[in-house]
Amino acid sequence: MTKVSLWRLYALFFKMGLFTFGGGYAMLPILQSEAVSKEKWVSQEELLNYYSIGQCTPGIIAVNAASFIGYKLRGVLGLICATLGVISPSVVIITLVALLLRQYMDNQYVQWAFSGIRVSVIALIISTVLDMWQKGVRGLFGYVVFALATIFLFWLKWSAIAIVVLAALSGLCSLLWQKRKQK
Amino acid sequence: MIYALLAWEFFKIGLFAIGGGLVTVPFLFDLAQKYPWFSTQELTDMIAVSQSVPGAVGINMATYAGFTTAGFAGGLVAVLSEVLPSMIVIYTIARLLNRWHENKYVSAILGGIRPAVLALILYAGWSITAQTITNWQTLGLLAILVLAMRLYKISPIYYIVLSAVIGVVLHLV
Numbered sequence: 001m002t003k004v005s006l007w008r009l010y011a012l013f014f015k016m017g018l019f020t021f022g023g024g025y026a027m028l029p030i031l032q033s034e035a036v037s038k039e040k041w042v043s044q045e046e047l048l049n050y051y052s053i054g055q056c057t058p059g060i061i062a063v064n065a066a067s068f069i070g071y072k073l074r075g076v077l078g079l080i081c082a083t084l085g086v087i088s089p090s091v092v093i094i095t096l097v098a099l100l101l102r103q104y105m106d107n108q109y110v111q112w113a114f115s116g117i118r119v120s121v122i123a124l125i126i127s128t129v130l131d132m133w134q135k136g137v138r139g140l141f142g143y144v145v146f147a148l149a150t151i152f153l154f155w156l157k158w159s160a161i162a163i164v165v166l167a168a169l170s171g172l173c174s175l176l177w178q179k180r181k182q183k
Numbered sequence: 184m185i186y187a188l189l190a191w192e193f194f195k196i197g198l199f200a201i202g203g204g205l206v207t208v209p210f211l212f213d214l215a216q217k218y219p220w221f222s223t224q225e226l227t228d229m230i231a232v233s234q235s236v237p238g239a240v241g242i243n244m245a246t247y248a249g250f251t252t253a254g255f256a257g258g259l260v261a262v263l264s265e266v267l268p269s270m271i272v273i274y275t276i277a278r279l280l281n282r283w284h285e286n287k288y289v290s291a292i293l294g295g296i297r298p299a300v301l302a303l304i305l306y307a308g309w310s311i312t313a314q315t316i317t318n319w320q321t322l323g324l325l326a327i328l329v330l331a332m333r334l335y336k337i338s339p340i341y342y343i344v345l346s347a348v349i350g351v352v353l354h355l356v
Contacts, residue, residue: 045297048300056201067273119350122315125308149303
């Protein structure tokens, strides 16, 4: 694989920061399309791993995922460039909004546009989960973990960290269980 | 020195806010009470704006809070300080992962987390559904969009721009 230039890393993550509406998870569909399908920088499985780890380590998930991919491609410099790329659009846009566009948020057309954008964010999330289903959920064990995580989240309102930690433990237990059976 | 104080406070937020952008909100409320930088009312506006302009919510809020406190340089200091801890942590983990990803315990743990993360991702979508899918039109749009995304694998950016236009048109007709 040819080396990705630091500038390209920065530019691509700038683009992602620019088109992420609503937070780190909303960035996943764009990462999936640009970094996995188009550029083939990382596999779908790696991307899911990054999100899994990014969820339970300090900081913003979008930054964590960007850092992982940047590091994988170009080491520490790549990590820095990818992270700066994700945060640059925010710095520019927020500064503009805070400076002169405060009232633009009340603009009717802007709000209507955002009502449409939010629908596409939900659609993108559904579509991405369908894409990742094959890599993410394997066998009966995967179905059970997904079903339990869904119940704990949607109905019991558990925190994301508690769910990730429990899922990690269940992964470990399944391995130990298989080992015992083999003996 | 306001910048040093901003850097320190946002470094702490970056270090302790685990689980994404909105988790930083309670920390920012603490800041509003501890310092005369911004009021809780201003903070509420910041959250609303941060969620409705491009960019990760946590990044947007750090920039906004820093900007309100000490201008452009303040915004820059706040956002860079907030991402610094995660850069260090991810650097450490990425190095370990390079060495350990063949390890069967590590892959068993990740194999357990992956299905759970898919549930978390769906939940993130669900959390904005109530305020977004408010009538038959938006429900229909959602169904059409998902179908189109399954059939035509173009960049999500086109779908986002297209939906912004549709959002305006739906309100005009």
